Amino acid sequence: MTTVINVPPSLDDVTFEQVLEQVAGVPADEKLLVDARHSRWASPFGLTALLTLAQSRGERAAFAPPEAEDTLSYWTRAGFFKYAADLFEIVGTAPRQRAAGESDVLLEITPITKSDDVHEVVGRIQQKAQHILTRELNLDAKATMGFAMTLSEACQNIVEHAGRGGWVAVQTYKWTKRLGRRVVVIAVCDAGVGFRQSLESAPGRVRSDRWDDAMALEEAVVRGVSRFRDPGRGQGLAGVRRYVGRWDGKLSVRSGTARIAIVPTWDDDVALKEKLPPFPGAQMQITIPERVAAGR
């Protein structure tokens, strides 16, 4: 039996929950058809999360690509089909990968499995980010290096903790609905062990009465706790939080059945969501908004 999973017309970190709600009741070894025919837009989070969804299935899922030509073209330029072709059974013909020519794709979808991948990603983003961040998002030149640093730490989370490879993508776009400004978005998704299981593997760890995905996220993201005893560990996410705070950005991390967010004043998201549909690994999104002059 094949279960059809409808991909929302606009796929981002919020609407991806609709996908997971549909997937939640389907055993991992049962066939899925992920139907994106009516999708018109996807954020980097949406695209990388779809790839992790495919990774998380025992039975290879089928995938129906978007019908709209411009959407298909964008998903192709973002690098989605380069990896989806291996992870999904594509219904019809997988579009051929073309060179990413659009400036809004700062970093097309890139697999992260080892430390060298992080070097590669950081090197590539430095070449492209300076112009976008300073000219289009009006950020201080200092923001560029911090941005690359943030990207590096977010990707290292996969290498250090996930136990399997994941994906990163970076894009700028105008976030009309919620902000009315341009944003740059980093999405880093994996289908690995997730925060709870990672922290549980800490040597000598004593479990508290309340121990679940939400608490694991609070410990790692808010308190900088790591599975390693080394006191120097846990600084990566703390650094990401500092960067996001400095540039009035937003950080959200989903793992297991919970999602935690560092929410800026321009957004109305909740800080902690629990009892979400289960999904393996960790999915992180970092959003840095365009800076506007005071009083505007």
Next chain:
Amino acid sequence: MINHIDLSTVLRRTVCDLYSNLVTRPTGAAVRTAIETQLAELGGRTVTVIDFSNVRLLDFSCADEVVAKLLLPYCDDCPPRDAYFVFRGMSETHLDALEHVLERHRLALVLQQEDGNPTIVGAVSPAERKAWEKVIELGSATCDEVAREVGIAAEEAEVMLGALARRRLMMKLDDQWVSVGAPL
């Protein structure tokens, strides 16, 4: 003896000749191991200048691996050797990562600024900073001179100077104290 280590050269030699960014823990650990190997070849008291000038990006994980884990054993009761460190060529973004890491480990280091003047970065009290700066001004000083200049009792100055020496920020030459990073 003064020893100079260019970090970008170490990075290229030990990890990959295409890299100019100090990112990731494995990279940091490899670079630190290479520095430790160099230090092990040197005998006696050494001052090692660690140069970041050609490093583009330093992330938190690498700052922890290269700097904090390099310094920590030397701030122990039994340091591996009589080594002192001066850091140079650090940009504002390098310092962003580094200050956070130093705070976390309660470490401090001597940084040679762009104008050549040394300063302390990291976790030091205002009194410790003042003592270190006074000794820089004087070139060298006895414990009593430091006490007088800082406005504290001689016993207190002795404890403070000892603590600074243990953190590799000060060294004692006979009865004179010298701040690490002072022009020689």
